[in-house]
Amino acid sequence: MSGPVPALCAVGPPRLLAGLDRQMWVDRAAHLALHGPPPALPAEELAVLAQEIDLRGRGGAGFPFARKLRAVRDSLRRTQGGAAVVVNGSEGEPGCLKDTALLLHVPHLVLDGALLAAGALGAREVVVGVAREDVEASVRRAVGERAVEGQEVRVVRLPERFVTGESSALLRGVGGGPALPSGRRVRASDSGLGGVPTLLSNTETFAQLAVAARLGATGFAELGLPEEPGTVLLTVAGTHVVETPTGLPLPYALQLCGTGPGQGVLAGGYHGSWLPADGARAATVSRASLAAAGAVFGAGALMPLPEATCPAGETARVARWLAAETAGQCGPCFRGLPSLAEGLYEAVHGGGRGALEAVRAGLRAVERRGACGHPDGTARFVASSLEVFAEEFEAHAAGAGCGRPVLGSLPLPAGPRSAGAAREGAARPAPGERLLVDWTLCRGHGLCADLLPGLLRLGADGYPERAAIAVPARMRQRALRAVRRCPALALRLETG
Incomplete structure (x- = not known):
């Protein structure tokens, strides 16, 4: 493709x-x-x-x-x-x-x-x-x-x-x-x-x-800043790739591509964070400048948000896509991100202040607990949106909204999968799967042994005897249930 x-x-x-x-x-x-x-x-x-x-x-x-x-x-x-x-x-x-x-x-x-x-x-x-x-x-x-x-x-x-x-x-x-x-x-x-x-x-x-x-x-070092020499590649608005020496004023890079800071600029992609419009106007193309403004250079993606679109709706749309892109192997990805995305969607559609608080609680639930950096990166993006566009989120949660449509200004692939599709895909049988225990998270609740009798046994200390257990095909649905219900999110399924 x-x-x-x-x-x-x-x-x-x-x-x-x-x-x-x-x-x-x-x-x-x-x-x-x-x-x-x-x-x-x-x-x-x-x-x-x-x-x-x-x-x-x-x-x-x-x-x-x-x-x-x-x-x-x-x-x-x-x-x-x-x-x-x-x-x-x-x-x-x-x-x-x-x-x-x-x-x-x-x-x-x-x-x-x-x-x-x-x-x-x-x-x-x-x-x-x-x-x-x-x-x-x-x-x-x-x-x-x-x-x-x-x-x-x-x-x-x-x-x-x-x-x-x-x-x-x-x-x-x-x-x-x-x-x-x-x-x-x-x-x-x-x-x-x-x-x-x-x-x-x-x-x-x-x-x-x-x-x-x-x-x-x-x-x-003949081009660029002394402390960050050379050129870099930027992707602007998901459509233009610009090669520029470091130190270029960020608004000029946007202007070359026919755009401006708008309501703010998402720097570093969907695992990055937002630069408010004023911060974007003052920033230069460099790691140090973006870090000083509270953003990250990341992979060099700069996505300005036009004035005509709804920031809260754009965030919810991307959060749903990110939830669908999980590997489905650990609790924070399999359960946490879809729950976070749906909670955000509810808040944006008039769910009230309690819905916004539930989103913030959802952020805390996934941070630093995933098998990879995807939960943390997604949480960073959502948390930054809540901070930079706080007034818009409050208005939407209260039911008033901002009056702007969601134009899809933040680029996503054509036909993105829903979080539900991701969950269905994760539930399909796959050969050679193992149930893995993350000892850094396990707290010895013992619920997994109750759900998987004959497959997972607890030792004398109340913790699973092994960190990796082969899962027969007939036991896969039970193993998935154990992954979902583990209170410490210490279990995941791995293929291969």
């Missing part, structure tokens, strides 16, 4: 989007003519370069790339085995198209960065995980052009879901398993793809690495 293709533009001379003024797909010959051949750098030299330019993950978390690279190198020294490099190009965020733009138009730049890292680490495998059909075709075409050079890259198509891009979900997916979060707190640098130390990073991160390797730290 393919999705929207973004409009492209650049402020000043482009680096990542170079050559697209002449052709819409930069083949291998044109790529080398533009950038020259990539250098070969040892791991420590590559890490020093990444540290000097403060290269961070551009997928949302902003983790320093140099630390990832050194962590994989150190794991390799301990294990004396092989390594892998994985490119996260799944981009399940509806308001973000920058990675799609890179892989659709300049895939060789991304491959350069991944293969540069693989060469430095001696990695035996490079894998690119994608979700769109057109993106997969573009990357495979680029890989085919490199076949004569003996560089092996595997391209894996994954489901188009919001949680597919979560690190453990992506690694499981490209490894042949379900593209769902594992819930395990194991670093990819220690044990990633196939159990080997894995360097996992975002598409733009590898493209930036390829540019920096050619320019060096000094040349890379």
Whole structure:
């Protein structure tokens, strides 16, 4: 399946989007003519370069790339085995198209960065995980052009879901398993793809690495802020991808795409937070500026909310979609997010002040309790909406409303699933499932043993004897009931 293709533009001379003024797909010959051949750098030299330019993950978390690279190198020294490099190009965020733009138009730049890292680490495998059909075709075409050079890259198509891009979900997916979060707190640098130390990073991160390797730290810093050098890619309003040096006034980036701050700007996507209109007018394109304004740069998504649409209704609409995008594996996702979304919908449609208080209680119920970051990110988005558009939510809860329609200004995929559909999908039988106990949450209530006699047994201390129990198909509905009814939300089902 393919999705929207973004409009492209650049402020000043482009680096990542170079050559697209002449052709819409930069083949291998044109790529080398533009950038020259990539250098070969040892791991420590590559890490020093990444540290000097403060290269961070551009997928949302902003983790320093140099630390990832050194962590994989150190794991390799301990294990004396092989390594892998994985490119996260799944981009399940509806308001973000920058990675799609890179892989659709300049895939060789991304491959350069991944293969540069693989060469430095001696990695035996490079894998690119994608979700769109057109993106997969573009990357495979680029890989085919490199076949004569003996560089092996595997391209894996994954489901188009919001949680597919979560690190453990992506690694499981490209490894042949379900593209769902594992819930395990194991670093990819220690044990990633196939159990080997894995360097996992975002598409733009590898493209930036390829540019920096050619320019060096000094040349890379000729554009952008001294403390945040270089250029970044922004997705504006879910339709435009802009390459700009850091430090650009944020209103100018919006103006280039034919829009303005409106009622506020959602920064960082649907796991991000809102900048009030005044804050957006004063902000610049940089992590530090957005952080000072109480927002996050995240994956570089900027979604302005037009004056003509209803903020409360837009929030409720997105919250429902996020609830439907859960993995359905843990209580906060399986129960908490659908409940939060429906409570928000009720509050927006005149449910009263009590309904708003129930939403706030629902936020507290899911925070820091999920098997992955999806519940926390969704809670952050809803909480930010409640804060920035407080008057609108109060008016809607009281039954007065704001008088504006819901225009669907915050982008969502065509035909999004409902939360009910997500629950139905989670209830379908799947082979090889296990019931997992999260010891950090379990409080020894013992209800699970009552619901699953003969499958789950309690030890002398009143806690389950095992943390992972195989679930026969005939017991699946009972296991689901135990997951839903666990008072501590300490149970989840996992496939594989």
